[in-house]
Amino acid sequence: xxxxxxxxxxxxxxxxxxxxxxxxxxxxxxxxxxxxxxxxxxxxxxxxxxxxxxxxxxxxxxxxxxxxxxxxxxxxxx
Ligand code: FES
Numbered sequence: 001x002x003x004x005x006x007x008x009x010x011x012x013x014x015x016x017x018x019x020x021x022x023x024x025x026x027x028x029x030x031x032x033x034x035x036x037x038x039x040x041x042x043x044x045x046x047x048x049x050x051x052x053x054x055x056x057x058x059x060x061x062x063x064x065x066x067x068x069x070x071x072x073x074x075x076x077x078x
Pocket of ligand 1: 059
């Protein structure tokens with residue numbers, strides 16, 4: 001019998017909020033625009049959350065220049 005602790009199963013895709021910045025997506029996913037165009041991505045992408053990127057839907061770092069603030073945390077769901 002092994003004493004190795006069980007690791008929780010990793011989800012196929014993870015979306016993480018970055019404080020004062022974009023949404024980081026890791027795993028297996030597709031980014032598709034409203035016309036159905038599929039953007040070429042790797043296993044990690046950063047999507048603009050501030051609305052000011054010149055390369056939407058992706059983040060281009062403009063959030064730093066404009067002082068975008070978003071540090072809220074989700075409330076626990078019942
Ligand atoms: S979140 Fe980075 S440019 Fe909008």
